[in-house]
Amino acid sequence: MENFFNTLLVIFKKELHDALRDRRSLRMAFLPPIYFVGTFVGTVFLILHLQNEANGKGSEPIQLSVLGAEYLPPLTDWLQEQGVKVHKVGDDAYRQVEQKKLDYVLIIPKEAEQQFATGESVVAWLAYDATNSKIQTSISFIKQQIWSWNSRMGSLRLLSRGISPAVVSPLYLREMNIASDQKMGFFVMASLPMFLILSVFIGSVGFTADMTAGERERRSLESLLITPASSAAIIMGKWLTCLVLTFAVLLVELALLAVAFAFIPFNQLGLRVDVSVLDLLGIFAALTSLAVIAVSLQQMIAIFARSFKDAQTYMGVIIFIPMLPMMYTMINPGASEPWFAWVPVLGHQAVVKDLLLGSSLDVIALVKFWLVAIPLAALLLVFTANQLRKPKIVYG
Amino acid sequence: MIRIEQLSKSFGGIKKIPKIDALKNVSLELHDGEITGILGLNGAGKSTLMRLIYGLLEPTQGEIFVDNINVGKSPDVARKKLGVLPDDTGLYKRLTARENIRYYGELQGFSGEALEQKISQLIGWLGMETIAERKAEGFSLGERMKTALARSIVHKPQNILLDEPTNGLDVITTRAVRKLLHELKAEGRCVLFSSHLMHEVSGLCDRVIVIAGGEIVADGSVANIVAAGKGTNLEDAFVNLVQPPLTLAERN
Numbered sequence: 001m002e003n004f005f006n007t008l009l010v011i012f013k014k015e016l017h018d019a020l021r022d023r024r025s026l027r028m029a030f031l032p033p034i035y036f037v038g039t040f041v042g043t044v045f046l047i048l049h050l051q052n053e054a055n056g057k058g059s060e061p062i063q064l065s066v067l068g069a070e071y072l073p074p075l076t077d078w079l080q081e082q083g084v085k086v087h088k089v090g091d092d093a094y095r096q097v098e099q100k101k102l103d104y105v106l107i108i109p110k111e112a113e114q115q116f117a118t119g120e121s122v123v124a125w126l127a128y129d130a131t132n133s134k135i136q137t138s139i140s141f142i143k144q145q146i147w148s149w150n151s152r153m154g155s156l157r158l159l160s161r162g163i164s165p166a167v168v169s170p171l172y173l174r175e176m177n178i179a180s181d182q183k184m185g186f187f188v189m190a191s192l193p194m195f196l197i198l199s200v201f202i203g204s205v206g207f208t209a210d211m212t213a214g215e216r217e218r219r220s221l222e223s224l225l226i227t228p229a230s231s232a233a234i235i236m237g238k239w240l241t242c243l244v245l246t247f248a249v250l251l252v253e254l255a256l257l258a259v260a261f262a263f264i265p266f267n268q269l270g271l272r273v274d275v276s277v278l279d280l281l282g283i284f285a286a287l288t289s290l291a292v293i294a295v296s297l298q299q300m301i302a303i304f305a306r307s308f309k310d311a312q313t314y315m316g317v318i319i320f321i322p323m324l325p326m327m328y329t330m331i332n333p334g335a336s337e338p339w340f341a342w343v344p345v346l347g348h349q350a351v352v353k354d355l356l357l358g359s360s361l362d363v364i365a366l367v368k369f370w371l372v373a374i375p376l377a378a379l380l381l382v383f384t385a386n387q388l389r390k391p392k393i394v395y396g
Numbered sequence: 397m398i399r400i401e402q403l404s405k406s407f408g409g410i411k412k413i414p415k416i417d418a419l420k421n422v423s424l425e426l427h428d429g430e431i432t433g434i435l436g437l438n439g440a441g442k443s444t445l446m447r448l449i450y451g452l453l454e455p456t457q458g459e460i461f462v463d464n465i466n467v468g469k470s471p472d473v474a475r476k477k478l479g480v481l482p483d484d485t486g487l488y489k490r491l492t493a494r495e496n497i498r499y500y501g502e503l504q505g506f507s508g509e510a511l512e513q514k515i516s517q518l519i520g521w522l523g524m525e526t527i528a529e530r531k532a533e534g535f536s537l538g539e540r541m542k543t544a545l546a547r548s549i550v551h552k553p554q555n556i557l558l559d560e561p562t563n564g565l566d567v568i569t570t571r572a573v574r575k576l577l578h579e580l581k582a583e584g585r586c587v588l589f590s591s592h593l594m595h596e597v598s599g600l601c602d603r604v605i606v607i608a609g610g611e612i613v614a615d616g617s618v619a620n621i622v623a624a625g626k627g628t629n630l631e632d633a634f635v636n637l638v639q640p641p642l643t644l645a646e647r648n
Contacts, residue, residue, distance in 0.1 A: 014488075014491075017491070018488060019492040020492050218486035219484055219485055220487060222482050223482060224503075225452060225545070226480045227503040228503070229477040
């Protein structure tokens with residue numbers, strides 16, 4: 001037994017030493033967290049930007065070119081009161097819109113002055129290119145303001161004739177959007193557990209491939225197996241190395257997230273994100289049990305690969321395995337059942353999500369994770385160790 | 397000492413793969429303090445025999461004992477008594493030559509000053525001083541071979557198996573390996589090595605085994621083999637042994 005642990009330690013030390021000199025695998029392991037967190041921060045700021053545009057705040061005032069503004073000053077005055085910057089333009093405004101020199105133009109005809117004075121309906125034109133998505137927000141804002149001016153004017157005219165404006169408005173529809181901006185922010189936060197779980201699964205893929213398929217490719221495996229080192233000690237030593245490296249990848253990612261959380265203005269998103277360092281450590285604690293399974297799975301797959309390239313192909317499967325339970329949560333969004341804790345990935349996702357949204361760490365769930373992880377990982381490791389000295393693996 | 401009793405090994409024979417008998421009922425004993433050379437054409441069964449001895453292949457029939465330890469029953473114990481240089485073996489490229497050797501020493505259960513001394517001794521014997529602290533990435537064939545040889549015998553095994561150890565080496569390196577083999581013999585170890593170089597076998601070996609078609613066709617001193625093969629030198633005798641002269645019927 002003492003022999004077993006000595007060998008395990010020798011293998012672990014050598015593999016770690018070797019791995020830290022393996023630039024290719026180091027890049028493969030530590031760049032994705034940077035991409036992940038970068039993408040996350042980028043998405044948050046994109047949403048903030050879109051939101052600011054939608055609210056019309058923060059961005060520049062909406063510009064409106066008007067041809068014939070002098071024929072209907074009450075309208076242009078109203079628009080200006082509402083924060084629209086009105087520019088007077090010449091007769092060729094419509095052509096300018098056609099030639100895309102102007103984004104849109106409001107055209108008020110000469111008759112408008114007369115028609116407005118006598119209480120007739122004025123026909124004005126708003127010319128714009130509907131395929132230009134950039135102007136959508138401005139156009140809808142302008143339309144909305146024109147409609148509200150319209151109804152105000154209508155009401156005033158009715159009142160002056162002694163009729164209640166309510167006569168022409170049997171119904172007022174007021175919108176109350178409860179989803180508002182929080183939904184978007186929630187969506188961003190919900191993507192984090194998936195990122196983290198994916199990192200656990202792919203964190204040490206390069207190293208695992210190098211330690212199993214790489215040994216076969218370099219033809220060093222046979223010599224290793226001629227030593228008295230037991231197959232279990234070899235596999236466990238390599239497994240431990242990959243596990244430690246996965247932990248390192250995860251810690252780097254969580255540290256980057258901690259920095260990101262400190263700088264992202266979540267309150268602008270209408271989100272109250274209160275993720276402390278302790279919460280992040282809780283996430284780490286929850287994901288360690290998943291890493292134990294993920295690394296054993298990587299090894300089992302990689303041992304059947306003849307070369308590093310071969311292994312990379314096989315490892316594609318690794319990305320799909322966590323996807324399967326996640327599909328379930330996509331079909332049943334928001335679902336969280338007690339039995340989730342017994343299913344790897346599903347349970348981890350729920351706990352990580354809860355921690356990010358401010359709940360405290362569910363210690364009972366953690367215990368359940370380990371009750372599943374230990375036998376499962378042991379099973380995978382024993383299977384892999386039993387393959388190791390088979391002629392198919394050594395000489396295949 | 398390695399004892400092989402009625403050893404047979406066949407491959408295939410399941411489904412559509414034709415059955416190949418790589419070794420047929422081979423019995424022999426390799427003695428301590430002796431260098432035994434094993435000669436045979438490509439595919440004669442030399443590597444199969446070695447792989448069976450170090451237990452990475454399982455015999456179809458028969459048993460192997462390394463220092464009276466049954467390889468089939470306790471392979472890990474038997475491997476402690478063996479030092480093996482397999483054909484076409486690879487190093488860990490990101491480790492230095494010394495680190496490569498040290499890893500194997502540690503896997504054999506050695507550590508500390510005793511191990512460092514052994515490593516330095518081997519580096520001296522094989523003339524590896526200039527490459528000891530260099531990473532194995534980019535080693536020449538000779539440098540790789542010397543490192544692999546050193547790591548395979550770092551634990552001072554009683555029994556040493558070398559599969560074509562001088563294959564592709566230059567004269568100086570070949571001499572270093574030969575010197576090492578003599579040292580091992582003088583220490584009373586049991587050395588088995590395979591080679592295709594007749595002059596090397598005749599210059600080095602106390603005993604020669606000729607293997608053909610999975611069977612031992614001749615076994616004895618170089619002089620015995622030359623006599624058995626009815627040749628004037630080892631090469632002629634070897635060719636006669638592994639390729640019997642055509643009979644009259646076959647010639648026609």
